[in-house]
Amino acid sequence: MTIYDFEDYIDEIILDRGYDYYVGGNIIDLYNHGKNEYIFKIQGSDDYEVMVKLDDNGEILYSECNCPYDYGPVCKHQVAAFYKLVEIFGNQNEASNVQKRAKEQQDIKEVLDSLSKEELIDIIMDLIGDDETLKNRLVLRYSKVDSKQELIRCRKLINSIVRKYKDRDGFISYNETYDFVSEMGDLLWKARDTEDIFLALDIAFLVLEEAIQAFEYADDSGGSIGLLASETIEVIGDIVFRSENLDINLKRKYLIGY
Numbered sequence: 001m002t003i004y005d006f007e008d009y010i011d012e013i014i015l016d017r018g019y020d021y022y023v024g025g026n027i028i029d030l031y032n033h034g035k036n037e038y039i040f041k042i043q044g045s046d047d048y049e050v051m052v053k054l055d056d057n058g059e060i061l062y063s064e065c066n067c068p069y070d071y072g073p074v075c076k077h078q079v080a081a082f083y084k085l086v087e088i089f090g091n092q093n094e095a096s097n098v099q100k101r102a103k104e105q106q107d108i109k110e111v112l113d114s115l116s117k118e119e120l121i122d123i124i125m126d127l128i129g130d131d132e133t134l135k136n137r138l139v140l141r142y143s144k145v146d147s148k149q150e151l152i153r154c155r156k157l158i159n160s161i162v163r164k165y166k167d168r169d170g171f172i173s174y175n176e177t178y179d180f181v182s183e184m185g186d187l188l189w190k191a192r193d194t195e196d197i198f199l200a201l202d203i204a205f206l207v208l209e210e211a212i213q214a215f216e217y218a219d220d221s222g223g224s225i226g227l228l229a230s231e232t233i234e235v236i237g238d239i240v241f242r243s244e245n246l247d248i249n250l251k252r253k254y255l256i257g258y
Helices: 012-023 076-089 096-113 117-128 132-142 147-165 174-193 197-217 224-242 248-257
Strands: 027-034 037-043 047-054 060-065
Touching: 012 076, 012 174, 012 224, 027 076, 037 076, 047 076, 060 076, 117 132, 132 147, 147 174, 147 197, 174 197, 174 224, 197 224
Parallel strands: none
Antiparallel strands: 027 037, 037 047, 047 060
């Protein structure tokens, strides 16, 4: 595996999370430890250290992160470091996957900017169709309600996601688990973006509760459910640590609880 083809070897959920860390500025320090050996400091619920050693052709000889992730050989922090190394080496051909993502987003933005409000509404309604999950996601994200109603809508969205992927026997197969986890993960971004600290924690705990239950009704042979649970715990830690106004005793309660 090289820094130019690592996307072909790593779980898509980990790739997405790592890419978000890469473009989100979570890499806060980087230095060259020796020939083709790099050490990154990456910010998450804590500051983690990633070490990557390459050969002269970009082959990843060694990669390690000191985060607690243990659901696979490569964590999102390592992926963020890999993307950064692609940027550093600046090979236009080999970095095409990174550039393609950014270009696709820009192309879509330009098209949407050119449309009227009515045209955008028509497109959204066509996309929603009978998709209950998408409808609940849009309502949750853009409607303005109180905290109690917000939490009810989060639970409604979670239930619709679960129903969407369960088969007739009430089980989510291996082929569906990745998409299920991806949609559940969207709620974590809602928790991260919510200014109300208690509402944010309530949302995160709803996701964690469902992730734990999902071990019983979903095929986790690929580790996706475990990743969702791990990611949710990290989000809970982030929310608690970033809150300056949360009583110290409550912080201890939440941190011990998770």
